[in-house]
Amino acid sequence: MASIAVCPGSFDPVTFGHLDIIRRGAKIFDQVYVCVLNNSSKQPLFTVEERCELLKEVTKEIDNVYVESFQGLLIHYAKNKQANVILRGLRAVSDFEYEMQGTSMNKVLDENIETFFMMTNNQYSFLSSSIVKEVAKYNGSVVELVPEVVEAALQHKFSKK
Numbered sequence: 001m002a003s004i005a006v007c008p009g010s011f012d013p014v015t016f017g018h019l020d021i022i023r024r025g026a027k028i029f030d031q032v033y034v035c036v037l038n039n040s041s042k043q044p045l046f047t048v049e050e051r052c053e054l055l056k057e058v059t060k061e062i063d064n065v066y067v068e069s070f071q072g073l074l075i076h077y078a079k080n081k082q083a084n085v086i087l088r089g090l091r092a093v094s095d096f097e098y099e100m101q102g103t104s105m106n107k108v109l110d111e112n113i114e115t116f117f118m119m120t121n122n123q124y125s126f127l128s129s130s131i132v133k134e135v136a137k138y139n140g141s142v143v144e145l146v147p148e149v150v151e152a153a154l155q156h157k158f159s160k161k
């Protein structure tokens with residue numbers, strides 16, 4: 001049986017931390033579906049289409065990674081894809097409570113889909129899309145935090161505001 005993982009997130013925008021998890025996941029699972037979903041507690045800067053375009057650009061060299069978006073529950077998307085795994089990155093203890101709640105909820109919704117956590121590389125343990133947006137908004141350099149195409153998209157977005 002093929003191992004199919006869904007790597008879900010807001011990806012607003014994708015960072016080197018996300019990319020690290022996606023790359024490592026693609027070495028373990030046969031197929032990785034990176035899915036842009038709505039997080040109801042966040043107000044996104046980029047549209048879903050923009051986030052998908054950036055993700056597609058930065059993952060284009062990884063053959064078994066596919067980028068999509070979905071409106072609705074992650075577990076329904078995972079089921080549609082016949083995925084057996086949800087793949088999430090874990091940075092620090094502060095992520096744990098939120099992840100535990102989501103994972104437990106997803107397990108109630110579908111007990112056959114397992115959530116796997118991968119520790120984010122130490123180099124990126126402080127990194128989040130929110131901190132990247134904050135730095136970029138006030139003209140700080142984000143070259144070490146996001147791919148070039150994302151840096152350009154951030155500059156464009158904030159220059160228009």
Ligand code: PNS
Binds near residue numbers: 011039074102
């Ligand atoms: O990058 P994020 O914001 O931490 O990702 C969170 C996300 C988008 C994966 C989560 O909010 C989600 O799964 N949203 C879809 C709606 C859903 O399935 N909610 C129930 C499980 S939390």
